[in-house]
Amino acid sequence: MRAITYSQSGPSSVLELTDREPAVPGPDEVRVRVAVSGVNPTDWKARAGSRPLAFAEIVPNQDGAGVVDAVGSDVEGLQIGDRVWLFLAAHQRPTGTAQEFTVVPASRVVGLPDGIGFDVGASLGVPAMTAHRALTVHEFGPARLAPGTLDGRVVLVQGGAGAVGHAAIQLAVWAGATVIATVSNDDKAALARTAGAHHVLQYPDGELAAKVRSVAPDGVDHIVEVALAQNAALDVEVLANHGSIAYYANNNGDEFTAPIMTSFAKNVRWQGLLLYTVGPEALAVAAEDITAALEAGALPVGAEAGLPLTWFSLEDTASAHDAVEDGVTGKVLITVADDLR
Numbered sequence: 001m002r003a004i005t006y007s008q009s010g011p012s013s014v015l016e017l018t019d020r021e022p023a024v025p026g027p028d029e030v031r032v033r034v035a036v037s038g039v040n041p042t043d044w045k046a047r048a049g050s051r052p053l054a055f056a057e058i059v060p061n062q063d064g065a066g067v068v069d070a071v072g073s074d075v076e077g078l079q080i081g082d083r084v085w086l087f088l089a090a091h092q093r094p095t096g097t098a099q100e101f102t103v104v105p106a107s108r109v110v111g112l113p114d115g116i117g118f119d120v121g122a123s124l125g126v127p128a129m130t131a132h133r134a135l136t137v138h139e140f141g142p143a144r145l146a147p148g149t150l151d152g153r154v155v156l157v158q159g160g161a162g163a164v165g166h167a168a169i170q171l172a173v174w175a176g177a178t179v180i181a182t183v184s185n186d187d188k189a190a191l192a193r194t195a196g197a198h199h200v201l202q203y204p205d206g207e208l209a210a211k212v213r214s215v216a217p218d219g220v221d222h223i224v225e226v227a228l229a230q231n232a233a234l235d236v237e238v239l240a241n242h243g244s245i246a247y248y249a250n251n252n253g254d255e256f257t258a259p260i261m262t263s264f265a266k267n268v269r270w271q272g273l274l275l276y277t278v279g280p281e282a283l284a285v286a287a288e289d290i291t292a293a294l295e296a297g298a299l300p301v302g303a304e305a306g307l308p309l310t311w312f313s314l315e316d317t318a319s320a321h322d323a324v325e326d327g328v329t330g331k332v333l334i335t336v337a338d339d340l341r
Helices: 041-048 118-122 125-134 163-174 186-195 208-215 228-238 260-265 280-295 314-325
Strands: 002-005 016-019 029-039 063-071 083-086 101-105 109-111 154-158 178-183 199-202 220-225 239-247 269-272 309-313 331-335
Touching: 002 314, 016 314, 029 118, 029 314, 041 314, 063 118, 063 125, 083 118, 109 280, 125 163, 125 220, 125 280, 154 163, 154 228, 163 178, 163 186, 163 220, 163 280, 178 186, 178 208, 186 199, 199 208, 208 228, 220 228, 228 239, 228 260, 309 314, 314 331
Parallel strands: 154 178, 154 220, 178 199, 220 239, 239 269, 309 331
Antiparallel strands: 002 016, 029 063, 029 101, 029 331, 063 083, 083 109
16 A cells, blocks of 8 residues: 655655555554545644654654544444544554555544545544634533534634634534634635634734624633734733633744733633643544534535635645645645545
């Protein structure tokens, strides 16, 4: 089978197209024939990082979608031929989705509802599960997402045109929230509106906090934050009492400062989140709720849904990584099996 591998950290040029035998699934594992591999910032950052590699050879990419090809012992609920989506395929393993067949723990394989394309399935994983977590950490908010669970709440999505922002908009709207999204230009504003955001504001803008408060005079309940170093003070200013700020990235800086008195006066909850360490229960809950949203048709992708797709071939995985690193708008996907797409 064809596989993309790397055996040393570095630029995308360390990625190589190799040929290897498909692995055999062990207990509690399944083998998936990959149709589409999804690329996230975490994928190129892991490849380019300075830490020693945990394995002699690694296949990159955490997310993907395809068809179950083989099932190991002790696996329940999955069988050969099932259409599935994958998350954290390469976490603590050398078996990502940039290959024709990948073996992953059954707990990271989720059934893909009928009628939902592999492009959608490969776009979930890191973005959608991060968004789910960000919307379920409020002190008095829901621990699960479903229609009505965010009724009466206001959600602010900072960076609404990114993959996580897009998923956060979709999930929040599906759950009943009023959604405000911030973006950096007119094109991204159009994408956020198409995704379902009720109000879209652009930055930089010295009146941004006032504009948010004009939409939400009682304050914002949940903030999904991609650039806390840049936005911390504004977030506190627009937040409602007992509001939550869930931050999942370090865009525009590695450290932040915030007004202390206003923060504690509002009982602000600062919630960092990283899927790699969030724990199996949170991941399982997110997978279940995301699947319910899929069945409801709430998580479409593509330009017509506010998330443009940029496609690459498996052989051109290096360019796919470069596109994500360069900040392409939307989602980067890799075609692995043409006949399954």
